[in-house]
Amino acid sequence: MEQSDNGNSIISSGVFNHNVGKYLSVQENSLQNRDAFWSEHARIIDWYSTWTKVLDDSKKPFYKWFKDGKLNVSYNCVDRHLKNNRRNKAAFIWIGENGEEKIVTYQGLYRRVNAFARTLLDSGLGKGDCITIYMPMIIETVVAMLAAARIGVVFTLVFSGFGSDALAERIRDSNSKLLITADGGFRNGKIVDLKKIADEALDKASDIETVIVYKRTGHDIDMKEGRDFWWDKIVKDDFLPVPPEVMDSSDPLYILYTSGTTGKPKGIVHGSGGYSVWVANTLKWAFDPGEDDRWWCAADIGWVTGHSYIVFAPLLLGLTSILYEGSILYPDPSRMWQIVERYGVNQLYTSPTAIRSLMRHGNHYPDACDLSSLKVLGTVGEPINPAAWEWFYKVIGKGRCPVIDTYWQTETGGFIISPSVNLGLPNLKPGSATFPMPSVEPYVLSEEGSPTRNGEKGFLCVKGTWPGMMLTINNDPSRYMDVYFSRFPGYYYSGDYAIQDEEGYFWLLGRADEVLKVSGHRLGTIEIEDALVSVDGIAEAAVFGKPDAVKGDAIVAFVVLREGHHRTPDFVTQTKKIIRESLGPITVPDEIHVVNNLPKTRSGKIMRRVLKAIYLNQVPGDISTLESGATVEEIKEAMDLFRKQNKDLL
Numbered sequence: 316m317e318q319s320d321n322g323n324s325i326i327s328s329g330v331f332n333h334n335v336g337k338y339l340s341v342q343e344n345s346l347q348n349r350d351a352f353w354s355e356h357a358r359i360i361d362w363y364s365t366w367t368k369v370l371d372d373s374k375k376p377f378y379k380w381f382k383d384g385k386l387n388v389s390y391n392c393v394d395r396h397l398k399n400n401r402r403n404k405a406a407f408i409w410i411g412e413n414g415e416e417k418i419v420t421y422q423g424l425y426r427r428v429n430a431f432a433r434t435l436l437d438s439g440l441g442k443g444d445c446i447t448i449y450m451p452m453i454i455e456t457v458v459a460m461l462a463a464a465r466i467g468v469v470f471t472l473v474f475s476g477f478g479s480d481a482l483a484e485r486i487r488d489s490n491s492k493l494l495i496t497a498d499g500g501f502r503n504g505k506i507v508d509l510k511k512i513a514d515e516a517l518d519k520a521s522d523i524e525t526v527i528v529y530k531r532t533g534h535d536i537d538m539k540e541g542r543d544f545w546w547d548k549i550v551k552d553d554f555l556p557v558p559p560e561v562m563d564s565s566d567p568l569y570i571l572y573t574s575g576t577t578g579k580p581k582g583i584v585h586g587s588g589g590y591s592v593w594v595a596n597t598l599k600w601a602f603d604p605g606e607d608d609r610w611w612c613a614a615d616i617g618w619v620t621g622h623s624y625i626v627f628a629p630l631l632l633g634l635t636s637i638l639y640e641g642s643i644l645y646p647d648p649s650r651m652w653q654i655v656e657r658y659g660v661n662q663l664y665t666s667p668t669a670i671r672s673l674m675r676h677g678n679h680y681p682d683a684c685d686l687s688s689l690k691v692l693g694t695v696g697e698p699i700n701p702a703a704w705e706w707f708y709k710v711i712g713k714g715r716c717p718v719i720d721t722y723w724q725t726e727t728g729g730f731i732i733s734p735s736v737n738l739g740l741p742n743l744k745p746g747s748a749t750f751p752m753p754s755v756e757p758y759v760l761s762e763e764g765s766p767t768r769n770g771e772k773g774f775l776c777v778k779g780t781w782p783g784m785m786l787t788i789n790n791d792p793s794r795y796m797d798v799y800f801s802r803f804p805g806y807y808y809s810g811d812y813a814i815q816d817e818e819g820y821f822w823l824l825g826r827a828d829e830v831l832k833v834s835g836h837r838l839g840t841i842e843i844e845d846a847l848v849s850v851d852g853i854a855e856a857a858v859f860g861k862p863d864a865v866k867g868d869a870i871v872a873f874v875v876l877r878e879g880h881h882r883t884p885d886f887v888t889q890t891k892k893i894i895r896e897s898l899g900p901i902t903v904p905d906e907i908h909v910v911n912n913l914p915k916t917r918s919g920k921i922m923r924r925v926l927k928a929i930y931l932n933q934v935p936g937d938i939s940t941l942e943s944g945a946t947v948e949e950i951k952e953a954m955d956l957f958r959k960q961n962k963d964l965l
């Protein structure tokens with residue numbers, strides 16, 4: 316270990332910087348000879364017919380990768396592996412929270428996907444329709460995703476920790492006709508009542524005609540005659556293959572909703588060809604998993620990490636993936652290390668929050684397990700603090716395994732900035748995602764849109780495009796243009812702060828907008844505020860994130876009550892309960908404070924950052940430029956007024 320000029324420790328070892336020259340030449344080639352580069356790398360998947368153009372940017376930013384190329388993603392994930400010796404290879408090793416184990420081979424996955432695709436066809440679905448999947452972390456969830464892709468049906472998978480309003484909103488926006496769910500799921504030893512939540516959502520989103528229910532927990536649930544069908548009853552075992560639908564490269568594969576700066580989540584649409592090429596190549600570049608390796612992406616399947624790196628990328632590469640159903644702290648904090656030992660995991664990909672929460676429990680849990688199978692470690696979701704990085708690197712990797720800090724977003728489809736084991740690792744610096752993936756051109760721009768000097772904080776933007784880029788926002792192409800491409804013309808705007816150091820390394824510094832990262836989950840402050848003001852008695856609400864040692868951001872809410880309403884003794888408990896049912900447990904504020912008034916601009920906009928500064932007892936610093944539309948004087952006024960009006964409450 317040595318210190319770099321700017322005080323960051325650098326892991327300097329022959330293992331980690333042996334071939335960075337290859338990375339540089341590949342990166343340069345990808346930029347200089349983009350079309351030839353992607354023509355070659357698109358061969359990582361099988362095409363029914365190839366493209367007429369590698370990139371059609373005539374309607375940018377609505378890019379078309381591999382124009383007119385034809386493929387089927389489900390075929391690429393499953394069928395093609397049956398033609399070689401991957402046929403009997405484990406596609407998934409599934410581990411239930413209660414310790415159950417199921418191994419599904421590529422052949423087994425093929426049978427299941429076909430059988431379920433048949434069921435979907437029999438339900439009257441066809442190319443272009445949309446379905447919603449609200450399932451726990453089980454094999455059938457993957458089967459449902461692949462079966463939809465097989466017949467050209469677009470799916471939207473809703474995180475099983477979301478509540479009924481969040482589910483209803485996604486069913487409505489995606490115009491889904493069919494819902495796939497389970498009676499329940501296991502989480503921390505308890506049952507999550509998925510069917511009950513789904514029933515509540517369906518009372519609000521009435522277009523669903525058919526619900527398919529997988530029996531996971533076996534507890535009692537209501538089944539609505541004529542609408543609800545048990546998976547096991549309607550999926551036929553008499554095997555009749557379903558030919559994969561020939562899809563265009565730019566046909567949508569899925570819609571995944573993510574939070575932005577308004578109350579309405581954005582339905583990020585990912586395509587078929589470019590997305591598949593991107594996730595398969597980036598997994599190979601970054602982690603370099605071998606044919607006989609065991610890959611474990613310990614994310615939730617309901618977020619983009621799970622879509623891209625539990626399901627699509629590993630299956631496209633024909634790997635063996637671990638799928639773990641439950642909480643990594645259940646039944647105790649040795650769960651993750653026991654899985655690594657028992658299944659000989661070679662690459663482990665998780666989040667800074669998970670690392671911090673396991674780290675808190677001490678070294679004796681990992682030290683009691685044999686972790687020698689590990690070759691590469693990875694993180695995603697939030698900036699990783701150097702202490703967590705070092706712990707992961709030393710205590711888990713024993714100083715042998717590089718830590719791959721992958722930076723990306725729901726919108727980007729796959730990694731866009733990440734060290735690359737396959738192409739040659741640079742010296743790693745804890746907390747830096749290092750360098751861009753081939754073909755990605757990131758810039759740190761100032762408020763005015765000019766590139767910042769090294770070491771200066773700015774907004775992370777990307778010039779041009781790459782194959783994994785989203786196609787659009789569902790039902791809202793103009794929002795796609797506004798949110799991502801209007802602020803800095805010619806660039807994709809990520810919404811993150813970053814710096815680039817003297818050696819060109821990228822450091823991601825967190826969100827620059829009203830988006831929180833709570834345990835790596837992306838939540839919009841306005842979504843939570845909207846839910847709060849729908850609680851009877853709450854007139855106004857302001858939400859911000861306070862720094863939390865484990866979760867990254869912890870949610871703090873300030874609310875103003877309606878005229879005539881008083882704070883009852885159970886107000887906070889009741890409000891939290893309502894938010895839990897409506898949006899889900901991860902969105903429940905840690906703290907809810909009742910105040911007389913909120914700080915606002917003269918035009919009435921709530922100043923969340925001012926509130927946060929007051930709460931954290933900070934001088935508002937650069938708030939004046941960030942609190943849109945407010946002058947320094949106005950901010951001072953608002954702070955004074957807030958303090959005066961809430962004197963007795965703070």
Ligand code: WT7
Nearest residue numbers: 620695696697698720721722723724725823837
């Ligand atoms: C936001 C995207 C990408 C899969 C999971 C999250 C933050 C993500 C990193 C990283 C610092 C990171 C950013 C980004 N983020 N990875 N390695 N270092 N920050 O996807 O829910 O769309 O969230 O997560 O703030 O914008 P997401």
